[in-house]
Amino acid sequence: MPTVGFIYPDHAAEDDYPFAEALFGGRYSLPVEHIYGTDLHAVPELLDLGSERRLAEGAARHARHEPDAVVWACTSGSFVYRWDGARDQVDKLAAAAGRPASSTSFAFTNAAAHLGLTRVAVAASYPADVAELFVAFLAAAGIEIVAMSSEGIDTAAEVGRLAPEAVVALAVGNDHPAAEAVLIPDTAMRTLGVVNTIEERLGKPVLTANQVTIWEGLRLVGETPESDELGTLFR
Structure with a gap:
């Protein structure tokens, strides 16, 4: 079964991921693993949240799922690095996970x-x-x-x-x-x-954010499922 691992910061709306998994009829595994920091929407805190060290920790947590790809499921914790920094961020995540990687911003x-x-x-x-x-x-x-x-x-x-x-x-x-x-x-x-x-x-x-993050993860593994429940992107 194609598996996409999502690294999610703290806790808020992560139940969107099992919700999508159910909508897809169990054809894909979309496990979520958490990393922890402050949940403040402020630049210094977001830079720390998306740091190489924290994302490597998230990648390690996903090893047990043997994902085909990993995605940093955080918009602000990726775009805060700006374009080149966000690209470097996902490159380092891919290296840590040994899998293709992306982020919500991309x-x-x-x-x-x-x-x-x-x-x-x-x-x-x-x-x-x-x-x-x-x-x-x-x-x-x-x-x-x-x-x-x-x-x-x-x-x-x-x-x-x-x-x-x-x-x-x-x-x-x-x-x-x-x-x-x-x-x-x-x-x-x-x-x-x-x-x-x-x-x-x-x-x-x-x-x-969660819609495009799920789409991006499935895109990375070469899957483009259709759903009438998830907006134009999935139709």
């Missing part, structure tokens, strides 16, 4: 390219300075950001407690007429259960 840019998206709106839960680093990361991939919102939520734990209707409101309330899609970049936010609802409300694709 999952967003790869998913956008897959769907041919060049103009997007960003609906971020982060404080503004962190959200702006995500915008800069997307711009480095040639993606135009026509609107960016920041909810200013300081910790991943707080994001993980958002009710489904709050997640929908965040996305719908921060769309822009010129945007071809809306991007929601926090893996601490539960989105898989509402992505179709958001797309129906907006009439356009929505890319969410």
Whole structure:
């Protein structure tokens, strides 16, 4: 069975991964292993969270699963390194795991390219300075950001407690007429259960952190499953 290991920081919305595994009918194994640090959305803390040492620890935890690929399931803990640093980060993770590797930040840019998206709106839960680093990361991939919102939520734990209707409101309330899609970049936010609802409300694709992370991991192992439950990306 194809197996993708996800390294997830602390605890918030990791139940999106077994949710997806169930939607795929058990055809793929999507184990989650945790690394621990502060869950503060602040640059110094995020740089520590995504450090080579911590990700090597996550890779070691996944050894028992014998994954075919590993993904650092954290957007802010990857884009905070900027483009070149994030590339170095996943290269070092791949070396530590002995497997192909990626991160949620690259999952967003790869998913956008897959769907041919060049103009997007960003609906971020982060404080503004962190959200702006995500915008800069997307711009480095040639993606135009026509609107960016920041909810200013300081910790991943707080994001993980958002009710489904709050997640929908965040996305719908921060769309822009010129945007071809809306991007929601926090893996601490539960989105898989509402992505179709958001797309129906907006009439356009929505890319969410856990959604693209799962897609990216399966892409790394050469699998592109279809699902009617996980948005345009999986259809």
